[in-house]
Every structure is written in structure tokens, then in C-alpha cells.
Amino acid sequence: MNKKKYDVIIIGGGIVGVGIARDLSMRGLEVALLERYDLATGATGRSHALLHSGGRYVVKDPVSARECAQENLVLRKIASHIIDNVGGLFIGLDVDPPDYAEKFIKGCKETGVKCDELSVKEAIKMEPNLNKNVQRAFLVNDAHIDPFKLTLLNAIDALDAGAKIMTYHEAIVFITNKKDVMGVRVKDNLKNKLKEFYADIIVVAAGAWNRKILSMVNINIEILPNRGTILVISGRIFNRVINRLRMPSDGDIIVPSYETNLLGTTSVNVSDPDDNSPSIAEIRTLFLEGKKLFSDMSNLRILRAYAGPRPLIGRRGGREAPRTFQVFDHEETLRGLISVAGGKLTTYRLMAEKVSDVVSKKLGIRAPCRTHKEPLPGYYDKRDLERLIRKWNFTKLPIAKILMRWGALASTFLSVSTWKNKLVCYCELVTYPEIKFAIQRTFARTIGDIMRRTRATMGPCQGQNCTYKISSTLYDTIENYHYYFIRDLKSHLRRRWAGMRYILNSHQANQAALQLALFNNLGNFNKILVGNDE
Amino acid sequence: MSETIVDTIIIGIGAAGLLSSIYLARKGQKVLCLFKGLGATAMSSGCFDILGYSYKRSDWLSSFTEGYNDLPSEHPYKILSEGDLHQLDSILKEATVNLGELFDKFLYGNYTKNVLIPTIFGTIKPTAYVQVSMKNAILREDTDMLIIGFRDFYEFNPRLIAHMLKTALKVFDICNIRINYAYLKTQSSTTFPKISLETIVSEIKSILKHKRTDIILFPAIFDSIETVKKIEKELNIHIAELPSTPAYRAGIRLNSFLVNLAEKYGVSLIHADDIKVDLEGRRITRLRVLSHNRILEYKAHNYIIATGDLLGGGLELYTDLISGVAHIKETLLGFEVENVSIENLTKQDFFSRNGHKLSRIGVRINNSARLVDKNGKELVKNAYFVGSIIGGYDYNVEKSGLGVVLVSVWKAVNEIFRGE
Numbered sequence: 001m002n003k004k005k006y007d008v009i010i011i012g013g014g015i016v017g018v019g020i021a022r023d024l025s026m027r028g029l030e031v032a033l034l035e036r037y038d039l040a041t042g043a044t045g046r047s048h049a050l051l052h053s054g055g056r057y058v059v060k061d062p063v064s065a066r067e068c069a070q071e072n073l074v075l076r077k078i079a080s081h082i083i084d085n086v087g088g089l090f091i092g093l094d095v096d097p098p099d100y101a102e103k104f105i106k107g108c109k110e111t112g113v114k115c116d117e118l119s120v121k122e123a124i125k126m127e128p129n130l131n132k133n134v135q136r137a138f139l140v141n142d143a144h145i146d147p148f149k150l151t152l153l154n155a156i157d158a159l160d161a162g163a164k165i166m167t168y169h170e171a172i173v174f175i176t177n178k179k180d181v182m183g184v185r186v187k188d189n190l191k192n193k194l195k196e197f198y199a200d201i202i203v204v205a206a207g208a209w210n211r212k213i214l215s216m217v218n219i220n221i222e223i224l225p226n227r228g229t230i231l232v233i234s235g236r237i238f239n240r241v242i243n244r245l246r247m248p249s250d251g252d253i254i255v256p257s258y259e260t261n262l263l264g265t266t267s268v269n270v271s272d273p274d275d276n277s278p279s280i281a282e283i284r285t286l287f288l289e290g291k292k293l294f295s296d297m298s299n300l301r302i303l304r305a306y307a308g309p310r311p312l313i314g315r316r317g318g319r320e321a322p323r324t325f326q327v328f329d330h331e332e333t334l335r336g337l338i339s340v341a342g343g344k345l346t347t348y349r350l351m352a353e354k355v356s357d358v359v360s361k362k363l364g365i366r367a368p369c370r371t372h373k374e375p376l377p378g379y380y381d382k383r384d385l386e387r388l389i390r391k392w393n394f395t396k397l398p399i400a401k402i403l404m405r406w407g408a409l410a411s412t413f414l415s416v417s418t419w420k421n422k423l424v425c426y427c428e429l430v431t432y433p434e435i436k437f438a439i440q441r442t443f444a445r446t447i448g449d450i451m452r453r454t455r456a457t458m459g460p461c462q463g464q465n466c467t468y469k470i471s472s473t474l475y476d477t478i479e480n481y482h483y484y485f486i487r488d489l490k491s492h493l494r495r496r497w498a499g500m501r502y503i504l505n506s507h508q509a510n511q512a513a514l515q516l517a518l519f520n521n522l523g524n525f526n527k528i529l530v531g532n533d534e
Numbered sequence: 535m536s537e538t539i540v541d542t543i544i545i546g547i548g549a550a551g552l553l554s555s556i557y558l559a560r561k562g563q564k565v566l567c568l569f570k571g572l573g574a575t576a577m578s579s580g581c582f583d584i585l586g587y588s589y590k591r592s593d594w595l596s597s598f599t600e601g602y603n604d605l606p607s608e609h610p611y612k613i614l615s616e617g618d619l620h621q622l623d624s625i626l627k628e629a630t631v632n633l634g635e636l637f638d639k640f641l642y643g644n645y646t647k648n649v650l651i652p653t654i655f656g657t658i659k660p661t662a663y664v665q666v667s668m669k670n671a672i673l674r675e676d677t678d679m680l681i682i683g684f685r686d687f688y689e690f691n692p693r694l695i696a697h698m699l700k701t702a703l704k705v706f707d708i709c710n711i712r713i714n715y716a717y718l719k720t721q722s723s724t725t726f727p728k729i730s731l732e733t734i735v736s737e738i739k740s741i742l743k744h745k746r747t748d749i750i751l752f753p754a755i756f757d758s759i760e761t762v763k764k765i766e767k768e769l770n771i772h773i774a775e776l777p778s779t780p781a782y783r784a785g786i787r788l789n790s791f792l793v794n795l796a797e798k799y800g801v802s803l804i805h806a807d808d809i810k811v812d813l814e815g816r817r818i819t820r821l822r823v824l825s826h827n828r829i830l831e832y833k834a835h836n837y838i839i840a841t842g843d844l845l846g847g848g849l850e851l852y853t854d855l856i857s858g859v860a861h862i863k864e865t866l867l868g869f870e871v872e873n874v875s876i877e878n879l880t881k882q883d884f885f886s887r888n889g890h891k892l893s894r895i896g897v898r899i900n901n902s903a904r905l906v907d908k909n910g911k912e913l914v915k916n917a918y919f920v921g922s923i924i925g926g927y928d929y930n931v932e933k934s935g936l937g938v939v940l941v942s943v944w945k946a947v948n949e950i951f952r953g954e
């Protein structure tokens with residue numbers, strides 16, 4: 001049996017886990033990260049993708065506001081290539097409490113969140129689709145950040161610094177020796193195999209799942225999973241982030257994200273963090289709140305809905321809970337066990353730094369944190385775009401799309417191909433070399449993994465033409481893919497279905513009908529179970 | 535404004551519309567097909583299913599007769615045959631015998647007997663008829679099959695198909711078939727391989743030097759079946775295409791074959807951007823058709839509505855997010871088909887063995903293929919609803935798609951003749 005011992009094992013491949021992996025391996029430690037599915041399949045990948053200015057929390061949660069404002073600036077330095085610097089507006093409507101504006105201005109001042117008041121006219125000129133009942137408007141430093149990319153780039157950087165990143169590896173039991181934690185037993189979720197990994201220190205960074213994982217060693221922490229739901233709206237009705245000028249509540253943020261707007265969120269305490277199917281009631285709430293900002297909601301095309309579990313600290317949960325974070329040292333129960341939870345996507349780096357400080361201290365490591373100084377992989381200066389287009393002899397459209405996906409990392413696979421005759425996904429312009437790169441260098445193992453990395457299958461045809469081609473490429477590139485091929489196809493389609501079932505309208509209904517026919521009528525997948533299915 | 539009067543006007547040129555027009559035109563009727571575009575028929579895999587599964591047994595059926603009794607009473611087969619298996623049998627018999635060009639020449643099979651055919655996914659499905667180009671792929675005990683693909687043509691992965699097929703054969707309890715695979719050396723782009731016949735033939739010849747096989751399986755990439763026959767002749771070995779997803783040719787080929795046949799019998803096909811139906815009492819009196827920027831008027835004694843389901847455009851679904859209700863509408867006459875809570879409509883698993891409510895939506899008909907309301911009252915006297923626009927069945931579970939098309943068409947056509 002392989003008894004290799006790592007310095008640190010991290011459980012959880014959300015933004016916080018990979019942030020810690022990057023930080024620690026940059027400090028020279030030998031790190032292994034375990035994620036039960038793909039990276040960012042928890043709260044991170046289902047978040048609102050808002051790089052907070054801090055404005056949302058200036059009244060209710062000033063500590064979090066300050067953290068957001070600080071980290072907002074750090075991320076603009078190290079991750080500018082995955083940030084869409086759209087800016088944000090706080091909009092007070094006639095239905096919003098009029099006295100909130102003054103509290104907001106005061107809060108911004110106290111927490112160092114930059115905000116400028118605009119006239120109503122200016123605001124409507126900036127965002128002509130806003131409802132005309134705007135009373136107050138403030139401009140803040142909000143931006144869109146791609147949460148999935150952020151996670152992936154942290155992981156690639158950690159990998160380059162020597163970390164081992166293992167996706168589809170689920171921690172199921174801690175291996176302990178009296179009062180010491182020794183390692184974890186892990187289930188390989190693709191191959192259904194058990195494995196063991198050993199380390200001096202184990203960090204549990206599994207967000208809303210922390211409570212469940214720590215209860216395996218009878219540690220009880222106050223973390224309440226809280227579900228938030230988001231609607232994906234086709235097209236850009238707003239070009240800036242729109243926040244409502246009121247205490248944080250349901251359906252009061254709209255974030256522009258690529259060719260869509262994300263309308264969210266809700267807040268429902270749940271006992272099981274895996275309970276993340278949006279409910280009809282949540283969808284209705286979002287729709288009605290969205291209508292207050294944009295009156296023509298009924299004519300929009302809603303593409304799908306998704307939900308994720310916030311890892312909230314404390315017993316109360318919901319909107320009451322603070323958005324700050326906490327590092328727990330479980331020394332007294334099990335030596336070498338640490339956990340972290342709470343926080344925001346925006347503040348992940350700070351969280352990782354604090355955890356890494358604790359770990360370093362325990363292991364006697366002096367190396368300082370460098371994560372705020374070094375840009376993430378793929379970083380490129382946006383002014384270089386024209387030069388890159390010429391160098392790779394591309395036309396502007398595909399290169400812009402590919403750069404958006406990979407930044408300068410694209411050079412590794414662009415040099416080996418001409419894109420024209422190697423397209424897998426015609427809608428999103430994804431090439432074979434890109435898919436191979438995603439598999440070989442960025443831990444992609446399933447159709448969904450490829451989709452998250454390349455946006456393949458996300459275009460107008462919804463994967464009708466490329467789903468099969470992707471699995472075919474996976475089969476040729478990954479040993480043993482056949483073992484879970486059908487499981488993969490099925491779970492991919494099931495997940496897409498879950499995201500659109502409540503908002504089914506003519507377009508999605510037709511797509512669903514076609515998928516049903518392709519895979520069940522022709523493929524007969526509803527009648528035969530082949531390989532290692534279910 | 536010009537006004538045209540014919541015997542029957544058919545709306546839709548999927549299998550349902552075209553079959554109707556062919557049967558009617560061959561008996562001397564003057565018929566007209568109006569269409570918007572192509573529908574499910576063109577996307578289909580080109581096999582002709584009658585009934586492959588029932589709801590009570592998990593095994594596939596060797597004939598539709600085995601599953602008939604287990605079908606629910608609202609199933610179009612049950613309605614159209616008035617609950618009598620013999621009636622269904624004679625409908626199918628007459629409909630197939632009367633169209634030898636399709637059932638004996640273009641297709642291969644028998645309405646009473648199902649066969650098993652491998653698919654492009656490496657799975658296996660039961661069907662009644664396959665296109666002749668697929669005939670040799672029908673699974674028979676004690677054969678060697680060789681799956682051939684092209685390098686870099688990821689749409690078709692012979693190694694993956696072979697791998698899956700071996701497992702699928704075990705599921706279907708077939709043990710005497712040996713599966714092998716090979717690649718042609720020729721590089722191809724990701725669009726359909728454009729390789730000359732000579733190259734294909736000579737490359738396969740060299741593969742066959744060291745791989746013995748009875749049958750070669752190919753992706754359905756050729757526009758015409760003649761090409762398959764040519765390769766077969768050159769190599770002197772059985773070749774078969776695998777039923778596959780759209781972008782492949784099999785469904786389009788079936789659709790074009792029917793278009794050609796209809797035209798041969800003098801059916802006129804007219805593109806319609808929009809159709810307005812005038813209903814008076816319970817009769818359609820006139821169609822006003824927007825075609826190539828002109829408005830044309832058409833009248834007929836009878837009308838056949840063969841506009842398909844969601845995929846063809848005959849049905850439309852709209853969900854009201856505030857009430858959570860999905861409204862399903864018939865698009866041509868604007869009839870409400872069903873209002874159902876979206877929760878209910880979508881709760882089944884995507885791969886449920888018992889099917890999916892979404893695949894079951896559609897209009898209600900009576901035994902003469904006329905539209906009826908909940909209480910069975912006929913809503914339109916001189917119109918017949920045929921094909922996948924009919925609800926109450928799930929072709930994705932039953933493997934009954936074109937079978938229901940055929941049976942409803944035959945009933946409608948005979949109703950029309952009876953009324954003459």
C-alpha cells in the first residue's frame with residue numbers, strides 16, 4: 001500500500017480549498033487536495049459571480065464589508081483577466097425604505113467602500129432598462145468574476161507549485177491514532193474504489209459540508225447550510241451590477257455574466273447541503289422581485305435556474321448570519337485537524353491566507369504568504385489582445401472567446417492546431433486540442449467538467465451536436481472512461497434537466513423533447529442499463 | 535386573390551403528412567401539402583418502430599401483439615383500433631401492403647416482428663423496420679461484426695461503440711456475436727468525412743487482410759443508399775449503417791424519400807410561412823396562407839393536421855412562472871390541449887423506464903382520428919389529426935413513433951374515402 005505522507009491534506013475543492021492549496025504550496029509545503037466531484041461544484045460554482053465592492057454589507061455587516069473592499073482590490077491585481085469590470089449601481093426604488101440611503105452613505109464612509117451618488121437621470125441614462133421609479137442611485141466598484149475560472153486557476157497554480165489535486169475523490173472516514181489525525185479514507189467516485197491518504201495536518205474546507213464531515217469525528221460546529229437560488233436570463237438587460245438600496249434580501253441583485261444576466265438570490269435554511277434544487281416558490285419570488293427593477297421581465301427568456309448552499313456561521317442562518325469567516329483549530333479533539341468556513345467568494349484569498357498562517361505555524365514554516373502578489377495563471381495584459389490575434393493568426397471572434405476562457409494559457413493548445421477544422425462545439429467555438437488540454441492539464445474527467453471549462457454544450461444547440469463528441473474524446477484520452485460513460489451521459493443530462501424543469505418554455509421544452517428522443521428513443525438508455533450504471 | 539380548391543389539404547410534411555398525401559393521391563385525390571419546415575421525421579434515426587416495449591414487462595417485445603393489452607386505454611393504438619388487437623393488426627397489414635415502395639423497397643422488416651439493432655451509442659434497440667442500408671446490422675447469433683470509423687472523426691468512435699456494444703449484447707443475452715473495430719487511416723475534418731469511394735474501398739480491403747469479419751458497420755454518412763450498395767459490391771462483403779443521431783443522414787433520407795414519392799404521385803408541396811384557419815361552426819371553411827410574401831387562399835373538403843409535436847411545431851408549451859402552470863397549445867387552430875402544473879409535468883426522471891409526461895402530451899382524438907374534447911365530443915368535423923401531434927403515448931419508452939403515425943394516417947385516410 002502506498003503510504004506516502006503529505007504535509008497537508010485539504011478536503012473540499014471549492015474556492016476556499018483550492019485557495020489554501022495554492023497558498024500552502026507556494027509556501028513550499030507538500031499538499032494534496034480532495035474534492036468529491038469536480039472543482040467548484042459546491043457553493044462556489046453556483047454563486048452569483050459578484051466581486052463585491054462591499055456595499056451590500058456596509059450597514060449590516062461592516063467587518064465583511066471591509067474585507068470585501070480590500071480583497072476586491074487584491075483580486076483586480078492578480079485576476080484581472082477573469083474579471084469583467086462592469087461596475088455596479090445601488091438603486092433605491094419607491095418601494096424601498098427611504099432612510100436606508102443615509103445609512104448606506106455613512107456605512108460606506110466607515111468601512112472604506114467607495115461610492116458616488118448619481119442623479120436619477122444619470123442612472124437611467126447608464127441603464128436605460130431600469131424601471132422609471134428609481135429614487136436614488138449610487139455607483140460602486142462591483143465587478144463580475146468567473147467563480148469557476150477563479151477556482152480552476154488557483155488549482156492550476158497549486159499544481160504547478162507541486163500540489164496534488166484529486167477530483168472525484170470523496171473523503172469518507174478520518175484515519176486517526178488516539179488523539180492524532182493521520183489521514184483520510186477516500187472513495188474514488190468515478191471508479192468506485194477506496195483509497196487512503198496520509199498527512200500531518202488535515203484542513204476541512206468543504207463549506208456547507210463541513211458540519212457533516214466534522215461530525216464523523218464527533219465535532220459539532222455551528223454551520224448552517226443556506227440555499228440560494230439564481231435565475232439565468234438570456235441577453236444583457238443591464239450592463240452593470242444592479243443592487244437594491246435596502247437591507248440584503250431576496251432577488252435584489254442582478255449581475256451581468258457573459259451573454260446573460262444572473263438574477264438572485266434567495267435564502268432558505270436547509271438541513272442537507274446537497275438539497276440544492278431550486279423550488280418553484282423561490283423562482284417565483286425572484287421573478288417578482290426582478291420585475292420591480294425591470295418591468296418587462298415577462299418577455300425575457302429565462303434559460304435555467306440553479307442553487308447552491310452558503311456555508312453560514314452561527315445558529316440562526318439566513319440573512320441574519322454574518323458573512324465573515326472563522327478558522328477553527330480542533331487541536332483539543334484531534335491534533336492536526338483544522339477547519340474553515342463562512343466568508344464569501346470575494347474574500348476567499350484572505351480566508352486561505354489566515355488558514356495557511358495557522359498551518360504554517362503548526363509546522364514551523366516561516367515562508368510568508370505570496371498569493372496577493374503573484375498573478376494567477378493565464379494572466380495577460382488586455383492590451384496584448386491585438387498582438388495575440390496576429391500571432392496566432394486567428395480572427396477576432398474565436399480568439400476573444402478562447403482568451404476569455406483561458407487567458408494566456410491558451411497558447412499551449414493554440415499552437416498545435418488550426419481551429420477551423422477541429423471544432424467540437426460550433427456554438428461556443430471549442431476545439432479538440434482545447435478539450436484535450438482541459439483533460440490533460442485541468443483535471444476534466446466528465447462531460448460536465450468539459451462544459452464548465454469550455455462552455456461546450458452551453459450554446460443555442462444545448463449540446464445536441466457535441467455531447468457525444470465530447471464523450472468520445474474523453475474515452476480516447478482517459479483510461480477507463482468506458483467504466484462510467486453511460487453514468488456520465490445520464491447525470492449530465494439529468495443535471496441540465498434539473499436546471500430547466502421549472503422554467504420550461506417553448507425553446508427549452510423543444511430541447512428537452514429532442515434530448516429525450518435522442519437518448520431514449522434511439523439510445524434506448526431508459527430501457528437498458530449498461531456498464532456501471534446507477 | 536387566387537383561391538384554390540382541392541380534395542384534401544394536409545398540413546405538415548413529416549412522415550404523417552407525407553404518408554397521408556401519398557395514400558390519398560394514389561387513389562386519385564387532388565391533394566396539397568402545406569409546410570413550414572422539417573420536423574421530427576428528419577431528425578429521427580430512420581428506423582420504423584411499431585411497438586418495442588410495453589409497460590408491464592421490462593423485456594423487449596418480439597411483436598407488437600405481445601404488448602397491446604398492456605397499453606393504457608388512452609393510447610392511440612387502443613383508441614384507433616377500438617381496443618381490438620385484430621383491428622390493429624389489419625390496419626397495419628393494409629397500410630404496409632398498400633405501400634410496398636416504402637415497406638418492401640426502402641425499408642426492410644415486418645410489422646409483426648421486431649428485430650434488434652445496434653445504435654451509434656453502442657446500445658441496442660428493438661424496431662420493426664430498418665432502412666435497407668441498415669439491414670445487415672440486425673443482430674443475428676453467430677456473426678463477426680467490424681465497426682469502422684475515421685481517424686479524428688469523433689462523432690463516430692468505433693472503439694467506444696465496440697466497447698459498449700459488447701456489454702449491451704450481454705444485457706440482451708446474445709452471446710454469439712463478436713465485435714471488432716478499425717479505423718481508416720484517412721484523416722478527416724470534423725464535418726462529414728469527404729473521402730472518395732475508391733479510397734474507402736481500398737483502405738477497407740487492406741484492413742480485411744488481417745481482420746476477418748462477416749459484416750462491416752459504418753456511420754450513416756452517405757446521402758444515398760446507392761453509395762452503400764456500391765461499396766458492398768466492390769468489397770463483396772455485407773455493409774450496414776448504424777442508426778444514429780441527427781446530422782447523420784438516415785432521418786433526412788426517410789423524409790426525402792417520402793417527399794419524392796409524394797411528388798411522384800402528383801402531390802403539390804407548398805411552403806407556408808403562416809397559416810390562418812377559418813372555422814365556422816365545427817368545420818374548417820378556408821385557409822389563408824402566407825407564402826413567399828403573398829396571401830393565398832385554399833379550400834378543401836377535408837383537412838389533415840400532421841403538424842407534429844413540440845419538435846415539429848404542432849404543439850407549443852409556455853410556462854407561467856408566477857402561477858407555475860405549463861400551458862400546452864395546439865398551434866394551428868389554437869386549441870388548448872392541457873394546462874398542467876409544471877411540477878407535475880416534469881417530475882419524472884429523464885431516463886425513467888415508465889416514460890416522461892412531456893413526451894406524452896398531445897391532442898385527444900377518437901377512433902376516426904378526429905379531435906375531441908375531454909368528454910369525447912368532436913371539435914372539428916372535417917379535419918383529422920395524425921402523427922405525433924396525438925397525445926397519450928410515449929414513443930421514447932414504447933418505441934412506437936412511426937407506428938402511431940402509420941396507424942393514425944391509415945384511419946384518417948379511410949375515413950376520408952368512406953365519406954366520399
Ligand SMILES: Cc1cc2nc3c(=O)[nH]c(=O)nc-3n(C[C@H](O)[C@H](O)[C@H](O)COP(=O)(O)OP(=O)(O)OC[C@H]3O[C@@H](n4cnc5c(N)ncnc54)[C@H](O)[C@@H]3O)c2cc1C
Nearest residue numbers: 012014015016036042043044047048050171207228345346
Ligand atoms: C446562491 C449563492 C450566491 C452567492 N453569491 C456570491 C457572490 O456573488 N459573491 C461572493 O463573494 N460570494 C457569493 N456567495 C458565497 C460564496 O459562493 C461562498 O461563500 C463560497 O463559494 C464558499 O466556498 P467554499 O470553498 O467554502 O465552499 P464550496 O464551494 O461549497 O466548496 C466545498 C466543496 O467541498 C466538497 N465536498 C463536500 N464534501 C466533501 C467530501 N466528503 N470530500 C471531498 N470534498 C467534499 C464539495 O463538493 C464542494 O465542492 C454566494 C453563495 C450562494 C449560495
Ligand SMILES: Cc1cc2nc3c(=O)[nH]c(=O)nc-3n(C[C@H](O)[C@H](O)[C@H](O)COP(=O)(O)OP(=O)(O)OC[C@H]3O[C@@H](n4cnc5c(N)ncnc54)[C@H](O)[C@@H]3O)c2cc1C
Nearest residue numbers: 546547548550570571573574575583842846921922935936
Ligand atoms: C431523435 C429522434 C429519433 C427518433 N427515432 C425514431 C425511430 O427510430 N423510429 C421511429 O419509429 N420513430 C422515431 N422517432 C419518432 C418519429 O420520428 C416521430 O414520431 C415522427 O417522425 C413524427 O412525424 P410527424 O409527421 O407526426 O411529425 P414531424 O415529422 O415533426 O412533422 C411535422 C411537420 O409539420 C410542419 N408544421 C408544424 N406546424 C406547422 C404550421 N403551423 N404550418 C405549417 N407546417 C407546420 C412541420 O414543418 C413539419 O413539416 C424519433 C424521433 C426523434 C426526435
